[in-house]
Amino acid sequence: MTDTALAHSRHSAYLRWGKRALDVSIASCALLFAAPICAVVAVLIRWHFGSPVLYRAPRAGRGGVPFVLLKFRTMTDERDAEGTLLPDAMRLTRLGRWLRQWSLDELPELLHVLRGDMSLVGPRPLPVKYVPRYTAEQARRLEVPPGITGLAQTGGRNALSWDERFALDARYVDQCSLRQDLALLVRTVSVVLTRTGISHPGHDTMYEFSGTAR
Numbered sequence: 310m311t312d313t314a315l316a317h318s319r320h321s322a323y324l325r326w327g328k329r330a331l332d333v334s335i336a337s338c339a340l341l342f343a344a345p346i347c348a349v350v351a352v353l354i355r356w357h358f359g360s361p362v363l364y365r366a367p368r369a370g371r372g373g374v375p376f377v378l379l380k381f382r383t384m385t386d387e388r389d390a391e392g393t394l395l396p397d398a399m400r401l402t403r404l405g406r407w408l409r410q411w412s413l414d415e416l417p418e419l420l421h422v423l424r425g426d427m428s429l430v431g432p433r434p435l436p437v438k439y440v441p442r443y444t445a446e447q448a449r450r451l452e453v454p455p456g457i458t459g460l461a462q463t464g465g466r467n468a469l470s471w472d473e474r475f476a477l478d479a480r481y482v483d484q485c486s487l488r489q490d491l492a493l494l495v496r497t498v499s500v501v502l503t504r505t506g507i508s509h510p511g512h513d514t515m516y517e518f519s520g521t522a523r
Contacts (some may be wrong), residue, residue: 323487324453331490332429343416343434350381350413356380357404361476363417368434371454375437377427379417380426383408397514410504418457431456435518442520443475450478453485458459460495466500467515 338416354362368378383405394400394468401409406408408414421427427434434455456462460477461469469477481489 327429327487328485328490329425330456331487332422334420335429335494340419340423343419346413347416350408350416353404354382355356358385358409359401364414368427368436368455369437369440369451370434371451373395373437373440373448373451376434378422378426378434379420380412381408383414401514412501415457422457426454428454429454429458430481430493431459432481433459433462433474438520442518444521446479447475447521449482450475452482456494458500460493463493463496464498472521 336398340463351362363383364380364382366380367375370376383402384397384400385402387400389395404418418427422429432450432455440451443450461474463505464477465473
């Protein structure tokens with residue numbers, strides 16, 4: 310077997326069995342540790358925003374299969390006179406910004422990892438409506454399960470452009486391995502502690518992806 314074929318075999322085996330084993334073992338321990346933090350965050354959100362505590366949104370999973378993503382709420386539901394939601398900048402509160410700065414809003418995603426909707430490491434799950442807008446190269450991000458963290462999240466997060474993020478996602482698909490996933494998990498701790506790349510320059514969150522010229 311050539312070196313290339315051996316590397317491909319290891320890549321396939323890790324995606325098929327190893328990645329899931331890593332996800333379940335780490336996510337289970339992380340949930341036990343995070344449970345008290347989640348309880349406190351839920352109380353703060355309930356007091357600050359009211360119900361519901363969780364934000365639900367359809368996201369594209371592996372192969373583009375949709376699932377409903379759960380996150381802690383960081384925005385109000387304020388609308389204009391016509392019933393349209395106000396821009397993110399007007400609905401994002403001080404508490405919401407703080408939760409985002411420390412990535413506490415993403416703790417419920419550990420449940421998705423246990424369920425198999427997501428992985429600990431992989432391209433971020435994006436809105437289902439983005440899928441038809443992908444180029445063939447960008448759509449490669451759907452070949453692996455979406456993740457809580459990944460190359461794009463540790464390489465600039467929302468400070469990156471969409472093209473830069475998708476390029477890193479495609480690279481992750483090609484290089485996915487146990488060694489890389491463990492390295493990215495360790496690097497994520499540093500990114501969270503330094504609170505880098507939380508929003509895109511000139512925006513309070515990340516601007517909508519409208520497609521790339523083909």
